[in-house]
Amino acid sequence: MAGQAKVKIASLSPLLADLARQVGGDKVTVVDLIGTTGSPHSFQPTTQTMKEASGAHLYLASGKGLEPYLPKLKSLIGDSALVLEVGKNIRSLEISNNSGVYVCCPNHSHGIIDPHWWHSIENWRKATSVLADHLIKIDPANKAHYKATSMAYREQLSQTHSWAKTQVATIPKSARLLATAHAAFGYFCKDYKFKSIPLRGVNSEQASSPQYLAEAIATLQKSDVKAIFPDESSNPKALLTVSKASGVKLAPKIYSDSHASIIGMFQHNVTTITQALK
Numbered sequence: 465m466a467g468q469a470k471v472k473i474a475s476l477s478p479l480l481a482d483l484a485r486q487v488g489g490d491k492v493t494v495v496d497l498i499g500t501t502g503s504p505h506s507f508q509p510t511t512q513t514m515k516e517a518s519g520a521h522l523y524l525a526s527g528k529g530l531e532p533y534l535p536k537l538k539s540l541i542g543d544s545a546l547v548l549e550v551g552k553n554i555r556s557l558e559i560s561n562n563s564g565v566y567v568c569c570p571n572h573s574h575g576i577i578d579p580h581w582w583h584s585i586e587n588w589r590k591a592t593s594v595l596a597d598h599l600i601k602i603d604p605a606n607k608a609h610y611k612a613t614s615m616a617y618r619e620q621l622s623q624t625h626s627w628a629k630t631q632v633a634t635i636p637k638s639a640r641l642l643a644t645a646h647a648a649f650g651y652f653c654k655d656y657k658f659k660s661i662p663l664r665g666v667n668s669e670q671a672s673s674p675q676y677l678a679e680a681i682a683t684l685q686k687s688d689v690k691a692i693f694p695d696e697s698s699n700p701k702a703l704l705t706v707s708k709a710s711g712v713k714l715a716p717k718i719y720s721d722s723h724a725s726i727i728g729m730f731q732h733n734v735t736t737i738t739q740a741l742k
């Protein structure tokens with residue numbers, strides 16, 4: 465980096481784009497390649513994406529197997545930029561029969577790691593430091609800036625976590641059952657002590673088969689779940705069928721993968737979950 469040039473960051477997740485803006489401030493330009501209307505589960509880089517990202521110093525990926533196209537992307541970029549898998553050294557939750565962690569979609573059905581690490585504030589605090597360290601390497605002249613912004617943001621994240629804990633505390637322990645249309649909340653459930661109940665066949669990433677719907681209805685009927693939470697990838701028709709047949713109400717939607725703000729996503733999800741379950 466020379467002179468006043470800004471660091472160009474190309475992000476493969478809208479949440480990581482927010483992190484880049486929080487830590488980078490006015491020293492970086494951020495290109496959000498997927499955007500809040502896209503899904504990281506189905507995204508594939510195109511010629512258009514590569515054009516938008518052209519000249520980037522740093523690519524941000526979630527890692528943990530979320531982006532099966534990364535080897536191809538790396539070969540296209542070559543040595544011109546670093547591809548940072550932000551989640552790589554952040555703790556993982558493993559998918560297994562009794563861990564309460566589930567497979568999310570066909571793209572990840574062969575993995576044993578749940579890629580949705582971003583539903584934990586503690587993980588974002590680590591991610592903030594990981595990104596700041598890399599920005600300092602790329603742009604050492606602005607070290608003091610990145611140190612200050614990352615410290616301030618880690619503090620904001622801590623405050624959000626404390627707030628979330630006080631909110632969740634208003635839900636009786638027996639009601640902390642999180643039934644979702646997408647198996648994305650394992651990390652959230654672990655942090656805030658919910659039991660995760662992902663329903664199969666009710667989001668657009670999975671085929672909606674009569675067998676899945678029957679299973680979802682049976683699961684809901686034998687639990688004390690108070691509400692089902694749709695998200696940005698839900699299949700509204702399948703969810704309505706399951707809700708009617710089980711008698712469990714549909715709550716307003718929560719966000720799994722795509723939101724313009726990390727803290728905004730937590731505020732929305734925690735508020736929505738608390739309102740529906742307390």
Ligand SMILES: [Zn+2]
Pocket residue numbers: 505568569570571572
């Ligand atoms: Zn997935």
Ligand SMILES: [Zn+2]
Pocket residue numbers: 505568580646648720721
């Ligand atoms: Zn997801």
